[in-house]
Amino acid sequence: xxxxxxxxxxxxxxxxxxxxxxxxxxxxxxxxxxxxxxxxxxxxxxxxxxxxxxxxxxxxxxxxxxxxxxxxxxxxxxxxxxxxxxxxxxxxxxxxxxxxxxxxxxxxxxxxxxxxxxxxxxxxxxxxxxxxxxxxxxxxxxxxxxxxxxxxxxxxxxxxxxxxxxxxxxxxxxxxxxxxxxxxxxxxxxxxxxxxxxxxxxxxxxxxxxxxxxxxxxxxxxxxxxxxxxxxxxxxxxxxxxxxxxxxxxxxxxxxxxxxxxxxxxxxxxxxxxxxxxxxxxxxxxxxxxxxxxxxxxxxxxxxxxxxxxxxxxxxxxxxxxxxxxxxxxxxxxxxxxxxxxxxxxxxxxxxxxxxxxxxxxxxxxxxxxxxxxxxxxxxxxxxxxxxxxxxxxxxxxxxxxxxxxxxxxxxxxxx
Numbered sequence: 001x002x003x004x005x006x007x008x009x010x011x012x013x014x015x016x017x018x019x020x021x022x023x024x025x026x027x028x029x030x031x032x033x034x035x036x037x038x039x040x041x042x043x044x045x046x047x048x049x050x051x052x053x054x055x056x057x058x059x060x061x062x063x064x065x066x067x068x069x070x071x072x073x074x075x076x077x078x079x080x081x082x083x084x085x086x087x088x089x090x091x092x093x094x095x096x097x098x099x100x101x102x103x104x105x106x107x108x109x110x111x112x113x114x115x116x117x118x119x120x121x122x123x124x125x126x127x128x129x130x131x132x133x134x135x136x137x138x139x140x141x142x143x144x145x146x147x148x149x150x151x152x153x154x155x156x157x158x159x160x161x162x163x164x165x166x167x168x169x170x171x172x173x174x175x176x177x178x179x180x181x182x183x184x185x186x187x188x189x190x191x192x193x194x195x196x197x198x199x200x201x202x203x204x205x206x207x208x209x210x211x212x213x214x215x216x217x218x219x220x221x222x223x224x225x226x227x228x229x230x231x232x233x234x235x236x237x238x239x240x241x242x243x244x245x246x247x248x249x250x251x252x253x254x255x256x257x258x259x260x261x262x263x264x265x266x267x268x269x270x271x272x273x274x275x276x277x278x279x280x281x282x283x284x285x286x287x288x289x290x291x292x293x294x295x296x297x298x299x300x301x302x303x304x305x306x307x308x309x310x311x312x313x314x315x316x317x318x319x320x321x322x323x324x325x326x327x328x329x330x331x332x333x334x335x336x337x338x339x340x341x342x343x344x345x346x347x348x349x350x351x352x353x354x355x356x357x358x359x360x361x362x363x364x365x366x367x368x369x370x371x372x373x374x375x376x377x378x379x380x381x382x383x384x385x386x387x388x389x390x391x392x393x394x395x396x397x398x399x400x401x402x403x404x405x406x407x408x409x410x411x412x413x414x415x416x
């Protein structure tokens with residue numbers, strides 16, 4: 001009976017109720033959307049590198065090492081000598097090791113020197129391997145494999161020439177040794193998309209006539225002569241390491257961190273990622289707090305709507321009282337109406353969220369490399385929806401108590 005009365009009352013005020021439901025729906029969709037983006041960003045960051053047991057670089061901070069070696073953000077404090085790299089590579093625990101050399105750029109995209117083993121051992125999103133959408137890998141000294149975003153932004157195709165610049169913000173180009181786009185990596189949603197990949201030997205080759213970060217005046221070594229040189233690097237920026245057994249990870253990490261020849265640091269990617277999220281946790285919490293305040297504002301708007309409707313419904317309440325309705329019935333009616341509006345808004349908000357995800361998922365993945373999962377609402381989302389409905393019932397208690405105290409005589413009084 002009371003449910004039918006509540007539904008009929010809401011339908012009689014369809015316009016104002018509909019606006020309130022829409023406000024709640026938008027606030028719920030915003031709150032859950034922020035949560036989806038937060039968890040999606042966290043998962044995408046974690047999936048940027050998988051299957052790598054250790055990242056090795058010069059001693060600095062674990063987050064700094066992760067940022068410049070994996071995400072191409074920032075710079076290394078120092079390099080790792082080739083002798084130290086070889087010592088690590090020959091350790092019995094090491095299954096594979098991939099060197100990385102950073103420092104140059106191409107039109108604001110980072111250039112990374114490595115070996116063909118990078119394409120074999122670099123994994124992302126739970127074990128996916130890199131694939132090429134065109135061309136082939138590093139075969140010639142001056143071959144370059146570019147990421148999907150590099151190709152899209154600069155309009156490159158396989159076979160196009162590419163000139164590497166010295167440093168990250170330098171106006172000096174290595175134009176005497178141009179590269180050729182040999183292949184384009186299929187889009188991954190990782191920093192690889194924004195990277196120009198060349199061989200370690202190529203990094204050495206373009207710096208043959210350079211000393212201490214500057215080109216030697218008047219010296220230009222012919223390319224044919226460079227090809228005949230020993231281009232073994234003197235140092236690398238970092239290395240990705242895979243071990244034969246996960247039980248050996250901590251022992252190898254300890255050995256590297258205590259390496260006597262030079263100060264080195266080995267970090268577990270997962271642990272470094274957790275430290276990174278702890279750093280950005282304040283901003284993450286602030287974003288969630290702002291979204292929660294939007295939900296609170298919508299609920300307060302609903303309470304104001306109920307308050308404003310009380311004057312119009314005083315005679316209605318009085319008639320119900322005259323017909324034998326208990327005051328508790330009127331109180332329960334208003335609380336039930338608020339709960340129904342909140343439930344409708346929560347369900348509509350959930351629908352808006354998932355409808356938006358269906359449209360935005362491929363766009364966000366393509367533009368930002370964030371994979372926003374679409375699946376059945378999890379326990380956290382259901383808890384949020386239940387919390388919104390309960391909160392709506394609570395905030396409606398104040399206007400409901402006011403209606404509870406309206407007297408029959410006051411309700412039946414005709415005001416002129």
